[in-house]
Amino acid sequence: MNIELSRNQKIKKGIKAALEGLPLGLGSNVVIPLIRWLLAVFVYRSAIKRFRRWQNAKREAKIISKGITNGVNMVIIVYDNLASPPTYGDIFFSIMFARYLTLRDIKVRFYIVDSEYRQDWNNYSKTEIGKSKFVDEQVHLARTIINSSLAEIQRGPWSDCQELLSTLPTDSIIPFVDGVKCRIGIYHDFWILLNILITQNDDGILEKLLLTGDELKGNIDIQLAPKNSYITIGCRHSTKWGDVRNLSINEFVSINISLRKRFPNHLIMIVSDELGCEYFSSVAKKYNLACIYSKQYSSTYVGDGALILNSDFFFILKGGGISVFPQFSKVPFENYQPANEMLMWSQKKWASWQNQDQLYFNTDVLPHHYI
Numbered sequence: 261m262n263i264e265l266s267r268n269q270k271i272k273k274g275i276k277a278a279l280e281g282l283p284l285g286l287g288s289n290v291v292i293p294l295i296r297w298l299l300a301v302f303v304y305r306s307a308i309k310r311f312r313r314w315q316n317a318k319r320e321a322k323i324i325s326k327g328i329t330n331g332v333n334m335v336i337i338v339y340d341n342l343a344s345p346p347t348y349g350d351i352f353f354s355i356m357f358a359r360y361l362t363l364r365d366i367k368v369r370f371y372i373v374d375s376e377y378r379q380d381w382n383n384y385s386k387t388e389i390g391k392s393k394f395v396d397e398q399v400h401l402a403r404t405i406i407n408s409s410l411a412e413i414q415r416g417p418w419s420d421c422q423e424l425l426s427t428l429p430t431d432s433i434i435p436f437v438d439g440v441k442c443r444i445g446i447y448h449d450f451w452i453l454l455n456i457l458i459t460q461n462d463d464g465i466l467e468k469l470l471l472t473g474d475e476l477k478g479n480i481d482i483q484l485a486p487k488n489s490y491i492t493i494g495c496r497h498s499t500k501w502g503d504v505r506n507l508s509i510n511e512f513v514s515i516n517i518s519l520r521k522r523f524p525n526h527l528i529m530i531v532s533d534e535l536g537c538e539y540f541s542s543v544a545k546k547y548n549l550a551c552i553y554s555k556q557y558s559s560t561y562v563g564d565g566a567l568i569l570n571s572d573f574f575f576i577l578k579g580g581g582i583s584v585f586p587q588f589s590k591v592p593f594e595n596y597q598p599a600n601e602m603l604m605w606s607q608k609k610w611a612s613w614q615n616q617d618q619l620y621f622n623t624d625v626l627p628h629h630y631i
Contacts, residue, residue, distance in 0.1 A: 349581030375417035494576035
């Protein structure tokens with residue numbers, strides 16, 4: 261399956277060709293070496309930043325572990341929409357961390373700050389009503405996934421959160437409290453923290469933490485055929501932002517043909533939002549591809565996740581927020597996407613608990629013909 265160059269890669273290739281064409285060898289001998297030096301500096305600084313994030317997460321893990329041992333009364337998790345994008349996948353890490361704590365019989369207050377929004381929220385909705393509706397979905401997602409009487413889900417303005425910070429009981433903990441006070445993005449760091457805690461002391465908690473199709477199947481509007489009868493493909497098609505991560509027509513067709521050969525006795529379900537399902541349905545008809553679509557069975561993000569968890573295999577190219585469901589489960593998958601700000605557990609594993617039939621490929625370090 262040949263995956264075509266992304267728009268960014270095409271731009272880079274064009275710029276390099278233009279620089280190499282500069283007179284007197286200025287491009288090859290001066291400009292390009294300078295760019296490579298600047299990139300090396302950037303990579304070095306990024307490595308230092310990643311190291312510091314790991315060290316910070318390790319310190320937080322010690323605090324949490326000590327709190328669990330000493331009987332901490334409550335852990336307060338703050339998810340600040342001023343410092344976070346309007347995406348499902350990013351809030352998922354803090355939600356799963358809250359789920360982990362409740363499984364350890366610790367009370368959790370999950371506080372979503374929704375009085376102000378990061379700039380990219382305007383790409384999602386320019387109206388306060390639209391933004392408020394998405395926060396409603398964040399609250400619903402947290403309640404559904406945490407699913408514990410020990411968790412209290414709240415939303416409110418930053419002023420209330422500040423009051424909460426100033427009156428914090430001595431037997432309570434706020435993870436990454438300095439980042440919370442400075443209102444910087446800490447949502448990815450919950451992922452690192454959760455990995456560390458799981459590896460330090462699993463004692464059977466992982467089995468309860470990972471999501472299952474049976475647990476979430478109540479979120480599917482129309483029940484599908486029994487498990488093992490279909491596989492799922494995450495297909496992204498957004499007109500709002502991040503169009504470089506959208507599947508091209510050639511990629512969609514190639515993936516379908518390849519997986520049909522690998523799973524000849526399975527239906528292929530396309531998992532996407534309403535716009536994506538409608539778009540890829542038209543593409544499939546044009547190329548005579550037999551597919552079913554998640555929006556035929558589910559009207560929600562959680563419902564789409566339940567469909568994936570009930571499938572026999574999941575595939576996604578270029579990533580997307582829906583991929584967190586199989587990554588927090590035992591469902592076999594192949595995930596090709598850039599790591600970006602995420603810190604992988606190792607060079608080959610996205611998570612410490614990743615199984616041999618769960619394959620994650622960081623496309624930042626792969627050639628463009630990587631499948």
